Amino acid sequence: xxxxxxxxxxxxxxxxYVLYDETSECVIIDPGCFSQDERxxxxxxxxxxxxxxxxxxxxxxxxDHVLGNSFIKKEFGIPLWIPKGEExxxxxxxxxxxxxxxxxxxxxxxxxxxxxxxEIGFGNSTLDTIYGPGHSAGHVAYxxxxxxxxxxxxxxxxxxxxxxxxxxxxxxxxIKSIHTKLFALNNETIVYSGHGPVTTxxxxxxxxxxxxxx
Numbered sequence: 001x002x003x004x005x006x007x008x009x010x011x012x013x014x015x016x017y018v019l020y021d022e023t024s025e026c027v028i029i030d031p032g033c034f035s036q037d038e039r040x041x042x043x044x045x046x047x048x049x050x051x052x053x054x055x056x057x058x059x060x061x062x063x064d065h066v067l068g069n070s071f072i073k074k075e076f077g078i079p080l081w082i083p084k085g086e087e088x089x090x091x092x093x094x095x096x097x098x099x100x101x102x103x104x105x106x107x108x109x110x111x112x113x114x115x116x117x118x119e120i121g122f123g124n125s126t127l128d129t130i131y132g133p134g135h136s137a138g139h140v141a142y143x144x145x146x147x148x149x150x151x152x153x154x155x156x157x158x159x160x161x162x163x164x165x166x167x168x169x170x171x172x173x174x175i176k177s178i179h180t181k182l183f184a185l186n187n188e189t190i191v192y193s194g195h196g197p198v199t200t201x202x203x204x205x206x207x208x209x210x211x212x213x214x
Contacts, residue, residue, distance in 0.1 A: 001021060001022065001125075001147065002019050002020070002021050002125050002144055002147055002149060003020055003021065003193055004017055004019055004020075004149065004151075005017070005019075005020075005045065007032075007033070007038070007041060007042055007045075007049065007191065008068055008211050009031075009032035009033045009034065009038045009041075009067070010032045010034050011040070011063035011065075011067075011069070011101070011113070012032070012195070013195055013196075014030065014032035014064040014065060014194060014195060015030070015192065015193060015195060015196075016028070016029070016030055016032050016033060016042065017029040017070070017151055017192055017196055018031065018042070018045065018051070019047070019122075019125075019127075019151075020045065020123070021122070021123040021124055021125045022076040022123070022124065023052075023123030024049070024050055024052050024053065024123070024189045025051070025052045025053075025054050025122045025123035025126055025156055026046065026051040026053055026054065026122065026123075027053070027054055027055050027056075027057055027058045027120070027122050027127075028042070028053060028055075028056050028057070028072050029056075029057045029058070029059065029142065029151050030057075030058055030059055030066075030153065030194060031063040031065075031066075031067070031068030031069060031071070031072045032064050032065055032066075032067050032080060033065040033067065033068035033072070034068060034102060034105075034149050035069065035094050036106050037043075037181060038050070038068070039068065039071055039075075039201040042068070042072070043075060046076070048132060048152075053072070053076040053078050054078060054122045054123075055079050055080070055081050055122070055144065056069055056072050056073055056078060056079070056081065057081050057082075057114070057120070057142065058080075058081070058082045058083065058085065058086065059083070059139060059140055059141060059142065059151060059152070059154070059155075059194065060086055060136040060138065060147060060153050061086040061088065061089040061093065061138075061155025062082075062084055062089065062136060062154070062166070063093050063096070063097060063100055063102065063105075065153070065154075065194060066093060066108075067102060067105065068091060068104040069095075069108040070107065070108035071106070073098070073108050073117070075162065075164060076160065077108035078212075079111035079112060080108050080109070080110055080111050081110075081111065081112040081113070081114050081120075082110050082112075082113060082114065083113070083114050083129075083131075083138040083139065084113040084114060084115055084116075084137065084138060085137050085138020085139075086137065086138035087110070087113065087134070087138075088137075089137065089138070089167070090110070091107075092106065092167075093105065094107050096105045102140055106213060109160075110184060112179045112208060113141060115134075116129060116130070116131035116140070117129060117130075117131075118128065118143065125144065125186070126144065126146070127142040127143060127144055127151075128142070128143045128145070129141075129142060129143075130142075130143055130181050130182070131177075131181070131183065132152075132174075132177035132178070132181050132189065133139075133168075133170075133173050133174070133175020133177055134155065134162065134164060134170055134171070134172075134175070134176070134177045134178075135153070135155055135161075135162030135163065135164060135166075135168075135169055135174055136152045136154075136162075136166065136167075136169060136176050136204055137167075137168035138166045138168075139153055139154070139155060139162075139177075140153070141155055141181070143189075143212040145185065145186065145189075148185075148186055148188050148189040148190060149189065149190055149192070150182065150189050150190065150192065150201070151184060152190045152191050152192065152193050152194070152196045153193070154181065154193070154195065155174065155177060155178060155182060156178055156182055156191055156193060156194050156199075156208075156211075157193045157194075157195060157199070158168055158172050158191075158193065158196050158199040158203075158204075159199075159204075159207065159208055159209065160176065160196075160208070160209075160211045161174060161175075161208070162194075170201070175210070178204075178211045179211065179213065182201060182207055183199050183204075183211075184211060185204065186193055186201065187200065187201050187202030188200060188202060189201040190200070191204065
């Protein structure tokens with residue numbers, strides 16, 4: 001059974017997730033750790049829990065979600081997997097990192113490009129990849145339908161949705177992704193967003209002012 005542990009990192013209050021199961025194997029999703037203190041928080045947790053990291057996964061590649069990619073990759077000797085459609089977004093990060101106050105940002109080499117519907121395994125667990133563009137061109141969510149878990153990145157938030165005014169963003173595309181992909185999940189599915197508190201698919205269907213359908 002998957003356990004989800006979250007951290008809030010960097011000035012964007014970005015949610016980083018460590019998912020692990022009874023085998024102690026884990027994946028790190030959207031590591032936003034940049035400061036030394038943030039890096040110590042996540043490494044100490046992984047060490048204290050005796051976890052065995054398998055890979056770094058990104059839901060998308062805006063700067064706040066990739067700041068810790070290189071550190072985590074090197075610290076644990078694991079590969080970096082990003083969505084196939086996010087390569088240009090990822091490779092643009094070094095061109096503006098200084099402007100956002102992240103001098104010294106270290107870019108990481110990509111080891112694998114995640115495809116839509118790709119199944120990702122760790123320990124006894126699997127995550128399915130759902131393509132959900134709109135916030136960014138190649139954004140994906142990682143889902144375990146049996147356990148009703150969705151790591152949504154910046155597609156869907158508690159009472160809100162991802163912004164669409166950045167390169168690759170499109171409001172109509174994002175709403176379509178939410179309605180056709182995320183809202184197709186069970187209403188009890190817990191949504192672990194890229195920012196803010198957890199929510200459920202059912203709650204957002206009924207109440208979200210941007211995309212509710214009930």
